[in-house]
Amino acid sequence: MNVGTAQKEAAQSIVVVADGARRAVIENVRPEVDAGRFPIKRVVGESVAVEADVFADGHDAVRCVLRYRHEQQAAWTETEMQALANDAFRAEFAVEELGRYRYTVLAWVDRFGSWRREFGRRIDPADIVAAAVIGAALIEEAAARAAAADALKLRSWAGRLRIERDPAELKRLGLDEALCSVAEPHADRSLASAYERELEVIVDRPLARFSAWYEFFPRSCASVPGKHGTLADCEARLDYVAELGFDIVYLPPIHPIGRRARKGANNALQSSSEDPGSPWAIGSEAGGHMAVHPQLGTLADFRQLVAKAHERGLEVALDIAYQCAPDHPYVKAHPEWFRWRPDGAVQYAENPPKKYEDIYPLHFESDDWPRLWEELEGVLEFWIGEGVRIFRIDNPHTKPFRFWEWVIGEVKRAHPEVIFLSEAFTRPKVMHRLAKLGFTQSYTYFAWRNTKRELTEYFTELSQGPGREYLRPTCWPNTPDILTEYLQFGGRAAFMVRLVLAATLTASYGIYGPAFELMERAPREAGSEEYLDSEKYQLRHWDLERPDSLRDFVARVNRIRRDNPALQADWNLCFHATDNDNLLCYSKTSATPDNVILVVVNLDPHHPQSGWAELELDALGLERGRPFQAHDLLSGARFLWQGPRNFVALDPQTAPAHVFQLRRRVRSEHDFDYFM
Secondary structure (H helix, E strand, O other): OOHHHHHHHHHHHHHHHHHHOOOOEEEEEEOOEOOOOEOEEEEOOOEEEEEEEEEOOOOOOEEEEEEEEEOOOOOOEEEEOEEOOOOEEEEEEEOOOOEEEEEEEEEEEOHHHHHHHHHHHOOOHHHHHHHHHHHHHHHHHHHHHOOHHHHHHHHHHHHHHHHOOOHHHHHHHHOOHHHHHHHHHHOOOOOOEEOOOOEEEEEEOHHHOOEEEEEOOHHHOOOOOOOOOOHHHHHHHHHHHHHHOOOEEEEOOOOOEOOOOOOOHHHOOOOOOOOOOOOOOEOEOOEOOOOOOOOOOOHHHHHHHHHHHHHOOOEEEEEEOOEEOOOOHHHHHOHHHOOEOOOOOEOOEEEOOEEEOOOEEOOOOOOOHHHHHHHHHHHHHHHHHOOOOEEEEEOHHHOOHHHHHHHHHHHHHHOOOOEEEEEOOOOHHHHHHHHHHOOOEEEOOHHHOOOHHHHHHHHHHHHHOHHHHOOOEEEOOOEOOEOOHHHHHHHHHHHHHHHHHHHHHOOEEEEEOOOOOOOOOOEOOOOOOOEOOOOOOOOOOOOOOOOOOOHHHHHHHHHHHHHOHHHHOOOOOEEEEEOOOOEEEEEEEOOOOOOEEEEEEEOOOOOOEEEEEEOOHHHHOOOOOOEEEEEEOOOOOEEEEEOOEEEEEEOOOOOOEEEEEEEEEEEOOOOOEEEO
């Protein structure tokens, strides 16, 4: 063996010995996503509750701290973790700034705590005197690590433990709570074990957790039937959206639309010169993803729309669809960004049996993928420069995962306030992967969950399962692509039921309007979820003043959401049993339990249903044997209930749902009862 090898092995041996002296073990830190590969999510003002299993060999006590810091801070902040059962510890920290935080756990064998615990158990006088001397040595070591004021107190304490000989006085002195609290901050952490990973949390603005989206097509906003709408017409529509109580105005793509292979009405392969085409067939000689369709207006018009929306408390969200019409400028300038067939044509998009002859997908496996990525990031940066901070991403599951992780990371490093909504009606694992990669909110399978069992199982998974740490669900009862069978055949009650469910099961939801409030429900053909005369392919004129419109009902539901903090979170969802499978009952309670909402929905849009709801009183913060008031915020009716079992009857033709605010009965200082 040569000298260099011997020195290397000796150095490795020293490392092993040093690590071997670190006796504290840290396991099962939570929340943690895929062994720390991905961050969890929170919004400003929320807390991260961290738990870990911490222990050591033998019987020594252990201590641990939670360490956390914002990514722009160099120093860690620490908070002591409190012991739970079975070697588990817990602490939490608040996130108060946008961006990323890091957190981890540090643990060590607590020699002073172990001594104190054993000292309290000793009975034999000689043992007490001997143990006091050992404790004095530990306290003197702590004094050496302390600042002047604490060091003086600790040295005085150690000296008294060495001198005193009365066992009773020694016990009192050694277990003095005030003096122990002086010693605890100065623990010997030279052999502390650090958790092997630093975990991350992405912090978004509150709108990422609680929001209401309203989608409409700008080109259908004209006041005159048959006329192409403009961004100025959209501006006139803003008051209507604000009155409905929405937060976000979501616009499908506003870019120039291709002429080649343009689709006609109802997705016809042949189009006339009057057909406007699909907004998702992006690009023409008028420009591409960083241009506005000339018939809609100009970039200046768009900036004014954004400003006018802000004046009304609204934000404008844009649809980002990374795909091109055959006459998009990219096709000529960057042919390498597309797949070419043997016959010399570009491969258009397909999802058999669906075909999209008017759309060319981008070729992300191109040798020129770095420039493609940079260009697509530039699209986002361009619209951020025009005032947009919310993007709905079309079909993200058809683009590479690595691209989304990179582009979202790049954007949010510079603009942490930006929100990305993932439109991915795809396989569950793919949907979850996209959420892990950075999408702020995600579409869900809500549109196709109709029965009591389906809704209960799915929303229990979303609100209580491990995915809740990174996937924020949004519920959409309809979209331009989705007109479910339930809405097609359920009539007015079906739209009311699905609105209440979407708006109360999750804190974020959206509707495609005015199709929703005007109860558009004619399919293109039997068995299809496509709308007849879909706005995706033609102009529509909507009579917003129609007397049968659900606009007042929508506004009432959104007002209830805004007035009740319980409905502004997802993790507080609790289902309650009913003896009728057509009745779904669930509740949400605010963090401070002064706001309790109980929802009962008749899932059958055709027939009256009644039954008994079995309420979990503890989950509702209600006392057994005391009456409480159920105030229906939809109808204004008030019911006096008592106990866990209560009767409900709902006629879908008049009231398909109750949204109750529960109020406890209390007695005032003037000796009369009231509800609060």
